Amino acid sequence: MDGIDSDKRGIPAFALYKPTKSDEEGLDYSAKYKDIQHRMLDKLSASVTPADILLGSTPETAQLLLQRFIDRSIENARDVVSTAFLRLYAYASFHRTVDEITALLEALSRQQVITFEDLIRLLQQMLPGLCRIRDLEPVKKTIRRLKMMKKWTGYPFTLCKEEWVNEECRAELKKTENRLVKLNQSISCYHRVEKNRDTKTLVLCAWHLHLSRADIADIKDFVRMERSLPNNIIPTIVLVGFSKVMLDIPLRIWANVIVVGPIVHMCAMDLSAEGHAPPHVPSRARPGKNGTHGTPGRYGGNFVLACQKLGNGEDIHKLLKSTGQQGGVGQNGGRGDDGIDAKYDIKQFKDAAEEISKRLSTLQKWESANKVLSIIAASVIPEVGPAVGAVVAIIGGSLIRSFGRSTRTELHLSRESVKGSAGTPPGRRGNGGYGGVGGLLYVFESGKVTLKWYGSSGSNGEPGKPGTPSKDGRASIAVEGKIIQIYNSCGKQLGTPQITATVIPVVAPQPLNEHGFTPGEPASPVMNPMRVDTAKKYYKEAFAQLENAFSHCNFANVEMEWT
Structure with missing residues (x-):
């Protein structure tokens, strides 16, 4: 081993080049093979690339x-x-936005290879924010080791995510993926209808709200039913x-x-109060009474739209x-009501005059003429007639004229x-009611408020x-008349008394009319009580x-706020 540099003596013998045939055992480390040994150790101390392996240089x-x-x-x-991951992960603690869930599902469904650090980032999306898997010491050491491998090989290690984890972790990832698929589908299909008869409110919610004709019919039926209540x-x-929110019907x-959603596309909507306010019952006041003014019309419906983007905002006024x-x-x-006519005619007058003449059957009864006439004073009133002839005597307030053998009397009546x-x-007549206030x-x-009218x-x-x-x-x-009666020398009636009567015309009564309106002003119309705060409460x-x-799910990114 004397021929090998001291810093390379840790390399095992089996890692060296195959010895030549002259050194079959491969144990000769003499100066004869020094150059070959140096080249081998230099190669191992540098990055080993696929090209090196392909060329056979390693x-x-x-x-x-x-x-x-x-x-x-x-x-x-x-x-x-x-x-x-299995120690930190619990599905019960999973809490992400819909966009994050969608992105996570896309990542879990991909089959392409990823690096270890890509896997760490993927798993981190499934963990609570405070649980940083990358900060764990074993994970840090693993990352450093793989970086060293990258340095040795000259390229990063990439595997499918299923190959980076063990079987238990793969099962948990698959279970989570299935749960998230169902969750995502449930959110997309979310649809809730709530009817409250006490507050006369219909709430229709959905993740993607697109009113169908059936929804429109249900809304109209609800409004029609509520309007029929007292x-x-x-x-x-x-x-x-x-x-x-997509409204196209x-x-x-x-x-x-109330319409609320991040993105809204509006259609034509008419919230006007139909027809006219109900008339009074009965339609005519009692006899002689003034008519009541008409009731004010109902207000139009209020409308509140809150969104981040209005698809057709330029047409909203129309x-x-x-x-x-x-x-x-x-x-x-x-x-x-007409007054009652006073009843009297010429016949009644003549009958009364005839009755008077019967009471004055003798001349002597003229002395009591006033008494007799008082009995029927309600019908006729005696008048003093003009003097006729030379001899006149006043008896009972009436005139008597004597002509020797007979006496002629005249009694004027009116x-x-x-x-x-x-x-x-x-x-x-009552005045018409004021029109209702527009919504x-x-x-x-x-x-922010962009339109208000x-x-x-x-x-x-x-x-x-x-x-x-x-x-x-x-x-x-009115009637004027007279009774002419002749008496003989004995004071008895001679012949039938002459009764005359003349009608004096009276003026016909004028019609009683009223052409003006009932005093006072009609009641003022009432404002629609719903305001923006009510819309916020329902939302x-x-x-x-x-x-x-x-x-x-965390829905903070879609929650609407407005002032």
């Missing part, structure tokens, strides 16, 4: 030695990394796509709508509409007109009609449901 014994060292290094790396609370529809409903409802029709005024009862005037529409992009107000309602005109009762006729609840459904 001894076979050295190649075997190097390959054995490589195999033992890989086996050691396999044991070290598998043991370390209370007048507007329904709320919450549409959440945690990855994307036009929607026409009276509801508040796509969204929320007009208030038309105001209700004013109530018709109550009809007027019946004044009596007013009919007063009629009830008709009621005034408030918000658009948030990247957490109100929809158009509804038109005012039609006014009611005034009550049917009425009139006071017609006054009775937070939906997001919490997603997190509870997939505890192994």
